[in-house]
Amino acid sequence: MTTAIRREAPHHNTLTCYTDFNCRLPECVARYTDWDRNRRTRQAEGTWNNLVDATPVREHIRRLMDAGVLPSRIAKASGIPLQSIRDLVGDGWRGFRYRTSPATAAKILAVTEADATPLHVDPTGTHRRLQALVAAGWPLTHIDRRLGYKRERMRKILNEKVILGSTEQLIAATYEELRALKPERHGVPKCYAHQARRRAAAKRWAPPSYWDKYPDAIDDQHFEPMYGVSRREIVAQDAHWIMRTTGLDKSATAARLGVDKSYIDHAFRDHPQYAPKAAA
Structure with a gap:
Protein backbone atom coordinates (compact mmCIF):
# COMPACT_ATOMS: atom_id res chain seq x y z
CA MET A 1 0.00 0.00 0.00
CA THR A 2 1.28 3.47 -0.84
CA THR A 3 0.67 6.64 1.12
CA ALA A 4 0.03 8.95 -1.82
CA ILE A 5 -3.28 10.78 -1.68
CA ARG A 6 -4.62 12.89 -4.50
CA ARG A 7 -6.23 15.98 -3.03
CA GLU A 8 -9.02 17.73 -4.86
CA ALA A 9 -8.42 21.34 -5.85
CA PRO A 10 -10.10 23.97 -3.61
CA HIS A 11 -11.54 25.68 -6.70
CA HIS A 12 -11.52 25.45 -10.48
CA ASN A 13 -11.34 29.07 -11.64
CA THR A 14 -7.56 29.49 -12.13
CA LEU A 15 -4.67 27.44 -13.51
CA THR A 16 -3.77 26.20 -10.02
CA CYS A 17 -6.09 23.20 -10.09
CA TYR A 18 -4.35 21.93 -13.27
CA THR A 19 -0.76 22.73 -12.33
CA ASP A 20 -0.78 22.01 -8.57
CA PHE A 21 -3.58 19.47 -8.10
CA ASN A 22 -3.34 17.52 -11.37
CA CYS A 23 -6.97 18.34 -12.13
CA ARG A 24 -8.09 17.11 -15.53
CA LEU A 25 -11.68 18.28 -15.74
CA PRO A 26 -12.40 19.18 -19.38
CA GLU A 27 -13.01 22.86 -18.65
CA CYS A 28 -9.79 23.11 -16.61
CA VAL A 29 -7.77 21.36 -19.32
CA ALA A 30 -9.25 23.78 -21.86
CA ARG A 31 -8.35 26.78 -19.64
CA TYR A 32 -4.75 25.61 -19.33
CA THR A 33 -4.53 24.78 -23.05
CA ASP A 34 -5.74 28.28 -23.97
CA TRP A 35 -3.25 29.84 -21.57
CA ASP A 36 -0.38 27.73 -22.87
CA ARG A 37 -1.29 28.47 -26.49
CA ASN A 38 -1.34 32.19 -25.72
CA ARG A 39 2.00 31.90 -23.90
CA ARG A 40 3.64 30.17 -26.85
CA THR A 41 2.22 32.67 -29.33
CA ARG A 42 3.42 35.66 -27.30
CA GLN A 43 6.84 34.07 -26.77
CA ALA A 44 7.16 33.67 -30.53
CA GLU A 45 6.18 37.33 -30.97
CA GLY A 46 8.59 38.43 -28.25
CA THR A 47 5.82 39.96 -26.12
CA TRP A 48 5.46 37.31 -23.40
CA ASN A 49 7.56 39.18 -20.80
CA ASN A 50 6.21 42.59 -21.72
CA LEU A 51 6.09 43.83 -18.12
CA VAL A 52 5.50 47.40 -16.97
CA ASP A 53 6.72 49.49 -14.06
CA ALA A 54 4.74 48.54 -10.94
CA THR A 55 5.19 51.92 -9.22
CA PRO A 56 1.72 53.32 -10.15
CA VAL A 57 0.12 50.06 -9.05
CA ARG A 58 2.02 50.05 -5.75
CA GLU A 59 1.04 53.67 -5.06
CA HIS A 60 -2.60 52.88 -5.82
CA ILE A 61 -2.57 49.91 -3.44
CA ARG A 62 -1.03 52.04 -0.71
CA ARG A 63 -3.65 54.76 -1.20
CA LEU A 64 -6.36 52.16 -0.79
CA MET A 65 -4.65 50.78 2.31
CA ASP A 66 -4.28 54.28 3.78
CA ALA A 67 -8.04 54.66 3.29
CA GLY A 68 -8.57 51.53 5.37
CA VAL A 69 -8.90 48.95 2.60
CA LEU A 70 -7.06 45.74 3.50
CA PRO A 71 -4.88 43.81 1.02
CA SER A 72 -7.23 40.83 1.24
CA ARG A 73 -10.13 43.01 0.13
CA ILE A 74 -8.08 44.50 -2.73
CA ALA A 75 -7.20 40.98 -3.85
CA LYS A 76 -10.82 39.90 -3.77
CA ALA A 77 -12.04 42.98 -5.65
CA SER A 78 -9.35 42.75 -8.34
CA GLY A 79 -9.21 38.98 -8.73
CA ILE A 80 -5.44 39.08 -8.16
CA PRO A 81 -3.90 36.61 -5.65
CA LEU A 82 -3.28 38.08 -2.20
CA GLN A 83 0.40 37.10 -2.30
CA SER A 84 0.82 39.15 -5.48
CA ILE A 85 -0.73 42.19 -3.76
CA ARG A 86 1.68 41.75 -0.87
CA ASP A 87 4.63 41.38 -3.23
CA LEU A 88 3.78 44.63 -4.99
CA VAL A 89 3.89 46.63 -1.77
CA GLY A 90 6.97 44.85 -0.46
CA ASP A 91 5.17 42.75 2.16
CA GLY A 92 5.59 39.36 0.50
CA TRP A 93 7.94 36.51 1.38
CA ARG A 94 9.07 36.30 -2.25
CA GLY A 95 10.58 39.77 -2.24
CA PHE A 96 9.73 43.16 -3.64
CA ARG A 97 8.13 43.18 -7.09
CA TYR A 98 9.22 46.10 -9.28
CA ARG A 99 7.39 45.12 -12.48
CA THR A 100 4.06 43.53 -13.30
CA SER A 101 1.97 42.58 -16.29
CA PRO A 102 -0.30 45.14 -17.97
CA ALA A 103 -3.32 42.93 -17.24
CA THR A 104 -2.53 42.76 -13.51
CA ALA A 105 -1.90 46.50 -13.39
CA ALA A 106 -5.22 47.26 -15.09
CA LYS A 107 -7.20 45.03 -12.70
CA ILE A 108 -5.68 46.57 -9.58
CA LEU A 109 -5.88 50.16 -10.81
CA ALA A 110 -9.58 49.61 -11.53
CA VAL A 111 -10.27 48.93 -7.84
CA THR A 112 -11.76 51.84 -5.92
CA GLU A 113 -12.43 52.25 -2.24
CA ALA A 114 -16.15 51.75 -2.88
CA ASP A 115 -15.50 48.54 -4.84
CA ALA A 116 -13.27 47.16 -2.13
CA THR A 117 -15.50 47.91 0.84
CA PRO A 118 -19.04 46.58 0.30
CA LEU A 119 -21.71 47.18 2.95
CA HIS A 120 -22.26 43.50 3.69
CA VAL A 121 -19.90 40.59 3.10
CA ASP A 122 -19.64 36.84 3.54
CA PRO A 123 -18.19 36.15 7.02
CA THR A 124 -16.07 33.12 6.11
CA GLY A 125 -12.72 34.91 6.26
CA THR A 126 -13.69 36.79 9.42
CA HIS A 127 -14.72 33.56 11.15
CA ARG A 128 -11.45 31.89 10.18
CA ARG A 129 -9.34 34.81 11.37
CA LEU A 130 -11.07 34.83 14.76
CA GLN A 131 -10.71 31.06 15.04
CA ALA A 132 -7.04 31.31 14.11
CA LEU A 133 -6.41 33.91 16.81
CA VAL A 134 -8.09 31.64 19.37
CA ALA A 135 -5.90 28.78 18.16
CA ALA A 136 -2.89 31.04 18.74
CA GLY A 137 -4.01 31.61 22.35
CA TRP A 138 -6.10 34.79 22.10
CA PRO A 139 -9.39 34.40 24.03
CA LEU A 140 -12.39 35.98 22.33
CA THR A 141 -12.99 38.18 25.38
CA HIS A 142 -9.53 39.71 25.00
CA ILE A 143 -10.18 40.38 21.32
CA ASP A 144 -13.46 42.05 22.33
CA ARG A 145 -11.57 44.39 24.65
CA ARG A 146 -8.87 45.21 22.10
CA LEU A 147 -11.55 46.21 19.58
CA GLY A 148 -13.60 48.13 22.13
CA TYR A 149 -16.60 45.82 21.69
CA LYS A 150 -18.93 44.67 24.41
CA ARG A 151 -18.32 41.26 25.95
CA GLU A 152 -19.36 38.29 23.81
CA ARG A 153 -19.46 40.36 20.59
CA MET A 154 -16.81 38.16 18.93
CA ARG A 155 -18.72 35.03 19.92
CA LYS A 156 -21.85 36.42 18.25
CA ILE A 157 -19.92 37.34 15.10
CA LEU A 158 -18.77 33.72 14.83
CA ASN A 159 -22.42 32.71 14.44
CA GLU A 160 -23.49 35.43 12.01
CA LYS A 161 -24.28 34.59 8.38
CA VAL A 162 -23.55 38.08 7.02
CA ILE A 163 -21.43 40.86 8.51
CA LEU A 164 -20.65 44.48 7.73
CA GLY A 165 -17.72 45.14 5.42
CA SER A 166 -16.34 47.55 8.01
CA THR A 167 -16.43 44.79 10.64
CA GLU A 168 -14.57 42.47 8.29
CA GLN A 169 -11.84 45.07 7.75
CA LEU A 170 -11.50 45.82 11.46
CA ILE A 171 -11.13 42.16 12.41
CA ALA A 172 -8.77 41.49 9.49
CA ALA A 173 -6.58 44.39 10.63
CA THR A 174 -6.60 43.03 14.19
CA TYR A 175 -5.68 39.60 12.85
CA GLU A 176 -2.66 41.04 11.03
CA GLU A 177 -1.65 42.84 14.24
CA LEU A 178 -1.97 39.85 16.58
CA ARG A 179 -1.25 36.81 14.42
CA ALA A 180 2.52 36.74 15.11
CA LEU A 181 2.37 37.92 18.74
CA LYS A 182 2.52 35.66 21.79
CA PRO A 183 -0.64 36.34 23.86
CA GLU A 184 1.10 35.70 27.18
CA ARG A 185 3.45 38.62 26.48
CA HIS A 186 0.59 40.99 25.66
CA GLY A 187 -1.77 40.85 28.60
CA VAL A 188 -3.30 37.37 28.35
CA PRO A 189 -2.79 35.21 31.46
CA LYS A 190 -1.10 31.92 30.67
CA CYS A 191 -4.06 29.86 31.88
CA TYR A 192 -6.48 31.75 29.61
CA ALA A 193 -4.20 31.38 26.60
CA HIS A 194 -3.96 27.65 27.31
CA GLN A 195 -7.76 27.38 27.54
CA ALA A 196 -8.14 29.20 24.22
CA ARG A 197 -5.72 26.83 22.49
CA ARG A 198 -7.46 23.79 23.96
CA ARG A 199 -10.84 25.05 22.79
CA ALA A 200 -9.52 25.66 19.27
CA ALA A 201 -7.87 22.24 19.16
CA ALA A 202 -11.12 20.55 20.18
CA LYS A 203 -12.93 22.35 17.35
CA ARG A 204 -10.06 21.81 14.88
CA TRP A 205 -9.67 25.52 14.26
CA ALA A 206 -6.62 26.22 12.10
CA PRO A 207 -3.94 28.57 13.53
CA PRO A 208 -2.34 31.46 11.59
CA SER A 209 0.57 29.22 10.54
CA TYR A 210 -1.86 27.01 8.63
CA TRP A 211 -3.41 29.93 6.74
CA ASP A 212 0.06 31.25 5.91
CA LYS A 213 0.35 28.23 3.61
CA TYR A 214 -2.89 29.16 1.82
CA PRO A 215 -2.99 32.99 1.84
CA ASP A 216 -5.71 33.20 -0.81
CA ALA A 217 -7.92 30.53 0.75
CA ILE A 218 -8.79 32.12 4.09
CA ASP A 219 -11.59 34.16 2.47
CA ASP A 220 -12.66 31.41 0.06
CA GLN A 221 -15.89 29.87 1.32
CA HIS A 222 -15.40 26.94 -1.08
CA PHE A 223 -12.00 26.02 0.38
CA GLU A 224 -12.25 23.28 3.00
CA PRO A 225 -9.45 23.53 5.59
CA MET A 226 -8.02 20.13 6.44
CA TYR A 227 -6.28 21.19 9.64
CA GLY A 228 -6.51 18.58 12.39
CA VAL A 229 -8.07 16.03 10.04
CA SER A 230 -6.59 12.53 10.12
Missing part, protein backbone atom coordinates in the same frame (compact mmCIF):
# COMPACT_ATOMS: atom_id res chain seq x y z
CA ARG A 231 -5.29 10.82 7.01
CA ARG A 232 -8.07 8.24 7.27
CA GLU A 233 -10.76 10.93 7.34
CA ILE A 234 -9.18 12.64 4.32
CA VAL A 235 -9.33 9.34 2.43
CA ALA A 236 -12.98 8.89 3.44
CA GLN A 237 -13.84 12.40 2.20
CA ASP A 238 -11.96 12.00 -1.07
CA ALA A 239 -13.38 8.53 -1.71
CA HIS A 240 -16.90 9.78 -1.06
CA TRP A 241 -16.42 12.69 -3.48
CA ILE A 242 -14.93 10.49 -6.22
CA MET A 243 -17.59 7.77 -5.92
CA ARG A 244 -20.42 10.30 -5.84
CA THR A 245 -19.24 12.41 -8.78
CA THR A 246 -17.71 9.77 -11.06
CA GLY A 247 -19.64 6.59 -10.22
CA LEU A 248 -16.44 4.58 -9.65
CA ASP A 249 -16.62 1.62 -7.30
CA LYS A 250 -14.40 1.28 -4.24
CA SER A 251 -11.72 -0.72 -6.04
CA ALA A 252 -11.33 1.86 -8.80
CA THR A 253 -11.51 4.69 -6.26
CA ALA A 254 -8.79 3.05 -4.17
CA ALA A 255 -6.57 2.78 -7.24
CA ARG A 256 -7.12 6.46 -8.01
CA LEU A 257 -6.22 7.47 -4.45
CA GLY A 258 -3.23 5.13 -4.29
CA VAL A 259 -4.50 3.08 -1.34
CA ASP A 260 -5.82 -0.44 -0.82
CA LYS A 261 -9.56 -1.07 -1.02
CA SER A 262 -9.44 -2.29 2.60
CA TYR A 263 -8.12 1.13 3.66
CA ILE A 264 -11.22 2.78 2.21
CA ASP A 265 -13.37 0.22 4.04
CA HIS A 266 -11.67 1.17 7.32
CA ALA A 267 -11.97 4.87 6.52
CA PHE A 268 -15.73 4.57 5.92
CA ARG A 269 -16.07 2.49 9.09
CA ASP A 270 -14.36 5.15 11.21
CA HIS A 271 -16.16 8.01 9.46
CA PRO A 272 -19.57 6.66 8.42
CA GLN A 273 -20.85 10.13 7.56
CA TYR A 274 -18.86 9.85 4.32
CA ALA A 275 -19.82 6.29 3.42
CA PRO A 276 -22.07 6.09 0.33
CA LYS A 277 -25.45 4.57 1.03
CA ALA A 278 -24.81 1.87 -1.54
CA ALA A 279 -21.03 1.54 -1.61
CA ALA A 280 -19.74 -0.99 -4.07
Whole structure:
Protein backbone atom coordinates (compact mmCIF):
# COMPACT_ATOMS: atom_id res chain seq x y z
CA MET A 1 0.00 0.00 0.00
CA THR A 2 1.28 3.47 -0.84
CA THR A 3 0.67 6.64 1.12
CA ALA A 4 0.03 8.95 -1.82
CA ILE A 5 -3.28 10.78 -1.68
CA ARG A 6 -4.62 12.89 -4.50
CA ARG A 7 -6.23 15.98 -3.03
CA GLU A 8 -9.02 17.73 -4.86
CA ALA A 9 -8.42 21.34 -5.85
CA PRO A 10 -10.10 23.97 -3.61
CA HIS A 11 -11.54 25.68 -6.70
CA HIS A 12 -11.52 25.45 -10.48
CA ASN A 13 -11.34 29.07 -11.64
CA THR A 14 -7.56 29.49 -12.13
CA LEU A 15 -4.67 27.44 -13.51
CA THR A 16 -3.77 26.20 -10.02
CA CYS A 17 -6.09 23.20 -10.09
CA TYR A 18 -4.35 21.93 -13.27
CA THR A 19 -0.76 22.73 -12.33
CA ASP A 20 -0.78 22.01 -8.57
CA PHE A 21 -3.58 19.47 -8.10
CA ASN A 22 -3.34 17.52 -11.37
CA CYS A 23 -6.97 18.34 -12.13
CA ARG A 24 -8.09 17.11 -15.53
CA LEU A 25 -11.68 18.28 -15.74
CA PRO A 26 -12.40 19.18 -19.38
CA GLU A 27 -13.01 22.86 -18.65
CA CYS A 28 -9.79 23.11 -16.61
CA VAL A 29 -7.77 21.36 -19.32
CA ALA A 30 -9.25 23.78 -21.86
CA ARG A 31 -8.35 26.78 -19.64
CA TYR A 32 -4.75 25.61 -19.33
CA THR A 33 -4.53 24.78 -23.05
CA ASP A 34 -5.74 28.28 -23.97
CA TRP A 35 -3.25 29.84 -21.57
CA ASP A 36 -0.38 27.73 -22.87
CA ARG A 37 -1.29 28.47 -26.49
CA ASN A 38 -1.34 32.19 -25.72
CA ARG A 39 2.00 31.90 -23.90
CA ARG A 40 3.64 30.17 -26.85
CA THR A 41 2.22 32.67 -29.33
CA ARG A 42 3.42 35.66 -27.30
CA GLN A 43 6.84 34.07 -26.77
CA ALA A 44 7.16 33.67 -30.53
CA GLU A 45 6.18 37.33 -30.97
CA GLY A 46 8.59 38.43 -28.25
CA THR A 47 5.82 39.96 -26.12
CA TRP A 48 5.46 37.31 -23.40
CA ASN A 49 7.56 39.18 -20.80
CA ASN A 50 6.21 42.59 -21.72
CA LEU A 51 6.09 43.83 -18.12
CA VAL A 52 5.50 47.40 -16.97
CA ASP A 53 6.72 49.49 -14.06
CA ALA A 54 4.74 48.54 -10.94
CA THR A 55 5.19 51.92 -9.22
CA PRO A 56 1.72 53.32 -10.15
CA VAL A 57 0.12 50.06 -9.05
CA ARG A 58 2.02 50.05 -5.75
CA GLU A 59 1.04 53.67 -5.06
CA HIS A 60 -2.60 52.88 -5.82
CA ILE A 61 -2.57 49.91 -3.44
CA ARG A 62 -1.03 52.04 -0.71
CA ARG A 63 -3.65 54.76 -1.20
CA LEU A 64 -6.36 52.16 -0.79
CA MET A 65 -4.65 50.78 2.31
CA ASP A 66 -4.28 54.28 3.78
CA ALA A 67 -8.04 54.66 3.29
CA GLY A 68 -8.57 51.53 5.37
CA VAL A 69 -8.90 48.95 2.60
CA LEU A 70 -7.06 45.74 3.50
CA PRO A 71 -4.88 43.81 1.02
CA SER A 72 -7.23 40.83 1.24
CA ARG A 73 -10.13 43.01 0.13
CA ILE A 74 -8.08 44.50 -2.73
CA ALA A 75 -7.20 40.98 -3.85
CA LYS A 76 -10.82 39.90 -3.77
CA ALA A 77 -12.04 42.98 -5.65
CA SER A 78 -9.35 42.75 -8.34
CA GLY A 79 -9.21 38.98 -8.73
CA ILE A 80 -5.44 39.08 -8.16
CA PRO A 81 -3.90 36.61 -5.65
CA LEU A 82 -3.28 38.08 -2.20
CA GLN A 83 0.40 37.10 -2.30
CA SER A 84 0.82 39.15 -5.48
CA ILE A 85 -0.73 42.19 -3.76
CA ARG A 86 1.68 41.75 -0.87
CA ASP A 87 4.63 41.38 -3.23
CA LEU A 88 3.78 44.63 -4.99
CA VAL A 89 3.89 46.63 -1.77
CA GLY A 90 6.97 44.85 -0.46
CA ASP A 91 5.17 42.75 2.16
CA GLY A 92 5.59 39.36 0.50
CA TRP A 93 7.94 36.51 1.38
CA ARG A 94 9.07 36.30 -2.25
CA GLY A 95 10.58 39.77 -2.24
CA PHE A 96 9.73 43.16 -3.64
CA ARG A 97 8.13 43.18 -7.09
CA TYR A 98 9.22 46.10 -9.28
CA ARG A 99 7.39 45.12 -12.48
CA THR A 100 4.06 43.53 -13.30
CA SER A 101 1.97 42.58 -16.29
CA PRO A 102 -0.30 45.14 -17.97
CA ALA A 103 -3.32 42.93 -17.24
CA THR A 104 -2.53 42.76 -13.51
CA ALA A 105 -1.90 46.50 -13.39
CA ALA A 106 -5.22 47.26 -15.09
CA LYS A 107 -7.20 45.03 -12.70
CA ILE A 108 -5.68 46.57 -9.58
CA LEU A 109 -5.88 50.16 -10.81
CA ALA A 110 -9.58 49.61 -11.53
CA VAL A 111 -10.27 48.93 -7.84
CA THR A 112 -11.76 51.84 -5.92
CA GLU A 113 -12.43 52.25 -2.24
CA ALA A 114 -16.15 51.75 -2.88
CA ASP A 115 -15.50 48.54 -4.84
CA ALA A 116 -13.27 47.16 -2.13
CA THR A 117 -15.50 47.91 0.84
CA PRO A 118 -19.04 46.58 0.30
CA LEU A 119 -21.71 47.18 2.95
CA HIS A 120 -22.26 43.50 3.69
CA VAL A 121 -19.90 40.59 3.10
CA ASP A 122 -19.64 36.84 3.54
CA PRO A 123 -18.19 36.15 7.02
CA THR A 124 -16.07 33.12 6.11
CA GLY A 125 -12.72 34.91 6.26
CA THR A 126 -13.69 36.79 9.42
CA HIS A 127 -14.72 33.56 11.15
CA ARG A 128 -11.45 31.89 10.18
CA ARG A 129 -9.34 34.81 11.37
CA LEU A 130 -11.07 34.83 14.76
CA GLN A 131 -10.71 31.06 15.04
CA ALA A 132 -7.04 31.31 14.11
CA LEU A 133 -6.41 33.91 16.81
CA VAL A 134 -8.09 31.64 19.37
CA ALA A 135 -5.90 28.78 18.16
CA ALA A 136 -2.89 31.04 18.74
CA GLY A 137 -4.01 31.61 22.35
CA TRP A 138 -6.10 34.79 22.10
CA PRO A 139 -9.39 34.40 24.03
CA LEU A 140 -12.39 35.98 22.33
CA THR A 141 -12.99 38.18 25.38
CA HIS A 142 -9.53 39.71 25.00
CA ILE A 143 -10.18 40.38 21.32
CA ASP A 144 -13.46 42.05 22.33
CA ARG A 145 -11.57 44.39 24.65
CA ARG A 146 -8.87 45.21 22.10
CA LEU A 147 -11.55 46.21 19.58
CA GLY A 148 -13.60 48.13 22.13
CA TYR A 149 -16.60 45.82 21.69
CA LYS A 150 -18.93 44.67 24.41
CA ARG A 151 -18.32 41.26 25.95
CA GLU A 152 -19.36 38.29 23.81
CA ARG A 153 -19.46 40.36 20.59
CA MET A 154 -16.81 38.16 18.93
CA ARG A 155 -18.72 35.03 19.92
CA LYS A 156 -21.85 36.42 18.25
CA ILE A 157 -19.92 37.34 15.10
CA LEU A 158 -18.77 33.72 14.83
CA ASN A 159 -22.42 32.71 14.44
CA GLU A 160 -23.49 35.43 12.01
CA LYS A 161 -24.28 34.59 8.38
CA VAL A 162 -23.55 38.08 7.02
CA ILE A 163 -21.43 40.86 8.51
CA LEU A 164 -20.65 44.48 7.73
CA GLY A 165 -17.72 45.14 5.42
CA SER A 166 -16.34 47.55 8.01
CA THR A 167 -16.43 44.79 10.64
CA GLU A 168 -14.57 42.47 8.29
CA GLN A 169 -11.84 45.07 7.75
CA LEU A 170 -11.50 45.82 11.46
CA ILE A 171 -11.13 42.16 12.41
CA ALA A 172 -8.77 41.49 9.49
CA ALA A 173 -6.58 44.39 10.63
CA THR A 174 -6.60 43.03 14.19
CA TYR A 175 -5.68 39.60 12.85
CA GLU A 176 -2.66 41.04 11.03
CA GLU A 177 -1.65 42.84 14.24
CA LEU A 178 -1.97 39.85 16.58
CA ARG A 179 -1.25 36.81 14.42
CA ALA A 180 2.52 36.74 15.11
CA LEU A 181 2.37 37.92 18.74
CA LYS A 182 2.52 35.66 21.79
CA PRO A 183 -0.64 36.34 23.86
CA GLU A 184 1.10 35.70 27.18
CA ARG A 185 3.45 38.62 26.48
CA HIS A 186 0.59 40.99 25.66
CA GLY A 187 -1.77 40.85 28.60
CA VAL A 188 -3.30 37.37 28.35
CA PRO A 189 -2.79 35.21 31.46
CA LYS A 190 -1.10 31.92 30.67
CA CYS A 191 -4.06 29.86 31.88
CA TYR A 192 -6.48 31.75 29.61
CA ALA A 193 -4.20 31.38 26.60
CA HIS A 194 -3.96 27.65 27.31
CA GLN A 195 -7.76 27.38 27.54
CA ALA A 196 -8.14 29.20 24.22
CA ARG A 197 -5.72 26.83 22.49
CA ARG A 198 -7.46 23.79 23.96
CA ARG A 199 -10.84 25.05 22.79
CA ALA A 200 -9.52 25.66 19.27
CA ALA A 201 -7.87 22.24 19.16
CA ALA A 202 -11.12 20.55 20.18
CA LYS A 203 -12.93 22.35 17.35
CA ARG A 204 -10.06 21.81 14.88
CA TRP A 205 -9.67 25.52 14.26
CA ALA A 206 -6.62 26.22 12.10
CA PRO A 207 -3.94 28.57 13.53
CA PRO A 208 -2.34 31.46 11.59
CA SER A 209 0.57 29.22 10.54
CA TYR A 210 -1.86 27.01 8.63
CA TRP A 211 -3.41 29.93 6.74
CA ASP A 212 0.06 31.25 5.91
CA LYS A 213 0.35 28.23 3.61
CA TYR A 214 -2.89 29.16 1.82
CA PRO A 215 -2.99 32.99 1.84
CA ASP A 216 -5.71 33.20 -0.81
CA ALA A 217 -7.92 30.53 0.75
CA ILE A 218 -8.79 32.12 4.09
CA ASP A 219 -11.59 34.16 2.47
CA ASP A 220 -12.66 31.41 0.06
CA GLN A 221 -15.89 29.87 1.32
CA HIS A 222 -15.40 26.94 -1.08
CA PHE A 223 -12.00 26.02 0.38
CA GLU A 224 -12.25 23.28 3.00
CA PRO A 225 -9.45 23.53 5.59
CA MET A 226 -8.02 20.13 6.44
CA TYR A 227 -6.28 21.19 9.64
CA GLY A 228 -6.51 18.58 12.39
CA VAL A 229 -8.07 16.03 10.04
CA SER A 230 -6.59 12.53 10.12
CA ARG A 231 -5.29 10.82 7.01
CA ARG A 232 -8.07 8.24 7.27
CA GLU A 233 -10.76 10.93 7.34
CA ILE A 234 -9.18 12.64 4.32
CA VAL A 235 -9.33 9.34 2.43
CA ALA A 236 -12.98 8.89 3.44
CA GLN A 237 -13.84 12.40 2.20
CA ASP A 238 -11.96 12.00 -1.07
CA ALA A 239 -13.38 8.53 -1.71
CA HIS A 240 -16.90 9.78 -1.06
CA TRP A 241 -16.42 12.69 -3.48
CA ILE A 242 -14.93 10.49 -6.22
CA MET A 243 -17.59 7.77 -5.92
CA ARG A 244 -20.42 10.30 -5.84
CA THR A 245 -19.24 12.41 -8.78
CA THR A 246 -17.71 9.77 -11.06
CA GLY A 247 -19.64 6.59 -10.22
CA LEU A 248 -16.44 4.58 -9.65
CA ASP A 249 -16.62 1.62 -7.30
CA LYS A 250 -14.40 1.28 -4.24
CA SER A 251 -11.72 -0.72 -6.04
CA ALA A 252 -11.33 1.86 -8.80
CA THR A 253 -11.51 4.69 -6.26
CA ALA A 254 -8.79 3.05 -4.17
CA ALA A 255 -6.57 2.78 -7.24
CA ARG A 256 -7.12 6.46 -8.01
CA LEU A 257 -6.22 7.47 -4.45
CA GLY A 258 -3.23 5.13 -4.29
CA VAL A 259 -4.50 3.08 -1.34
CA ASP A 260 -5.82 -0.44 -0.82
CA LYS A 261 -9.56 -1.07 -1.02
CA SER A 262 -9.44 -2.29 2.60
CA TYR A 263 -8.12 1.13 3.66
CA ILE A 264 -11.22 2.78 2.21
CA ASP A 265 -13.37 0.22 4.04
CA HIS A 266 -11.67 1.17 7.32
CA ALA A 267 -11.97 4.87 6.52
CA PHE A 268 -15.73 4.57 5.92
CA ARG A 269 -16.07 2.49 9.09
CA ASP A 270 -14.36 5.15 11.21
CA HIS A 271 -16.16 8.01 9.46
CA PRO A 272 -19.57 6.66 8.42
CA GLN A 273 -20.85 10.13 7.56
CA TYR A 274 -18.86 9.85 4.32
CA ALA A 275 -19.82 6.29 3.42
CA PRO A 276 -22.07 6.09 0.33
CA LYS A 277 -25.45 4.57 1.03
CA ALA A 278 -24.81 1.87 -1.54
CA ALA A 279 -21.03 1.54 -1.61
CA ALA A 280 -19.74 -0.99 -4.07
